[in-house]
Amino acid sequence: MARAKSSSVSESAGEKVEQILKGAMQEFLAHGYAGTSMDRVAAAAGVSKATVYSHFGDKEGLFAALVEGLAKKRFKILLDIASPAGEAKIVLRQLAETLLNQVAEDAEHITFMRMIIAESGRFPNLAKIFIRHITLPVLEKLIQYLASHPELNIPDPEAAARIFLGSVVQFIIIQEILHGKEIIPLDKERMIDSLTHFMLSGAGK
Amino acid sequence: MARAKSSSVSESAGEKVEQILKGAMQEFLAHGYAGTSMDRVAAAAGVSKATVYSHFGDKEGLFAALVEGLAKKRFKILLDIASPAGEAKIVLRQLAETLLNQVAEDAEHITFMRMIIAESGRFPNLAKIFIRHITLPVLEKLIQYLASHPELNIPDPEAAARIFLGSVVQFIIIQEILHGKEIIPLDKERMIDSLTHFMLSGAGK
DNA sequence: GTCTATAGATCGATAGAC
DNA sequence: GTCTATCGATCTATAGAC
Known part of the structure; x- marks a missing residue:
């Protein structure tokens, strides 16, 4: 025993x-x-x-091993989210929805993001691991999706993908990480509606 | 002497x-x-x-005094930026431009943002001071601007303002704070162009 | 008010037994 | 490999002289 x-x-x-x-x-x-x-x-x-x-x-070696492992775990989760299929209106809405619900409600993910940003000054390589393994793959998937749907009429898919994901992530940072939801409350649904509205604004309808 | x-x-x-x-x-x-x-x-x-x-x-009291002072200083700088006048196309472009250039190049501001996020778990009140004194006023000015220009045809000014500022700030976080510009480079001008494009997409032209 | 000096706790890291 | 014990440095905070 x-x-x-x-x-x-x-x-x-x-x-x-x-x-x-x-x-x-x-x-x-x-x-x-x-x-x-x-x-x-x-x-x-x-x-x-x-x-x-x-x-x-030493302490730094332990920290690096830890973050690399976590980044890989997070990488998997987010890539599953970003597998697009179906009509643009629905795909984009679902992506925003999943990110906002899945990530915003995941306390560990929130804390992880906070820590990566917190230590990005002293440990730039850890931040780069985060960018390379999490931000970049999700961004690339979205860019590819936007670029392969010319009916959306998006002039710059790379910039549009940044706007889409940037809005969502920054919303999470303000509301959750910086405790902004008590000061500037805003329903997730309204963010999702407006995001899809702007992304589809060029479509022929 | x-x-x-x-x-x-x-x-x-x-x-x-x-x-x-x-x-x-x-x-x-x-x-x-x-x-x-x-x-x-x-x-x-x-x-x-x-x-x-x-x-x-004690140490915490010193830290609090410090952050409050910085927040007030930043507040002033950002409010000067966000004083809108003129045609929407130009006003929005100028706001994005100023934020991206002024903030992204200001090493102290970058480091300050990093620190606020870093300590937002243990010191939620400091993050709230930041939100209340910096994020909220700028957001409110932009909301007011968007709402008072119905020709832009923006369905939800509050959400749109979040998207606008969120995209810009998250761009800065990824490129500067998380050292992403070495991994996912993207010209500021393309962000500015796309942002104004989406924001003006509903205007009658 | 401002200093020097130091208490008391905790830090990262290691030596040496097993 | 894993442990206990400990070193030397550094930490927050304070007492007491001036």
Whole structure:
């Protein structure tokens, strides 16, 4: 019952590593990089501090490993969202809807975004991992969609995709991350309606 | 030459206070909240640590005073930008242009935005000060402008204003704060063109 | 009011036993 | 590999001299 004290078998291959990553994620998301101590990471992971150091070298190495893993996870989620099919009016509406509902309600995602921005000064490479693995693929999918539907009459698909996703993400940042919904409330549906309205404004109807 | 050792006159009313605020801003912008020590603030301000504490109580009080001051300064700058006059096409283009050029090139403003987002989890009130003093006034001016020009045929000025400013701000966040311009470069002019295109899409031309 | 000096806690990182 | 114990530095905050 109590965990094997281990002697030879070494059944716990990457077991402690995952414990550490999980505990570290918890602490970094809660307190940011500078605000997180290695003692607390070790405690949250249920291992000793020395074990943490033996696996990840130092605090920065642990943080980098953590963010890369999270970015890949988020990458998957968002790419599933952005698989377009059907009429433009419906596709665009659904994309905005899913982003606003899925992301805005996901507290961990919110906190993750906050942390990436927070540490983007000291850790530019982590921000770039985020851009490369999350922002860029979603943007590219949308650009491709807009460009392959000439009936929409969009003069610059790349810029339009930026406007579309930028509006949605910034809405989430203001309402959720910066707690703006208590000060400037605005229904998600109205954002969705207006976004699709502008995107379809050039269509022949 | 050397500063008066002071004995009675007390010419330095809020002199040290301003020194402290200046030094603190420097340190907080460079290292974030948790990453900044009161020793370094005192050193950067050229005063003793005890003096810092006597004026601002504790670290959080100092941070709050700092952010409130910055918010008011930013508020002024952005409100000057958002004073609309003239034809819609030109007014909107100029607003986007000024925001993109003025804000994107202002390293201090970039860093300030990063810090506000970074600390918005632990210090929600600071984020709210930012929203109330900066985001809200600019948003309101734009809403008022859009609403008072019915020839633009904008169905929901509040949502449209969000889209306009959200696109611009998120563009700055991705390109500048998250270092995205090295990965997804995009000319500001194309953003401006597309933004005005969408906003004017309902006008009778 | 402003300083020096320091208390008391916590930090990142490591040595050494097992 | 993983642990305990600890080092030396640094942290926030304060006491006491001037």
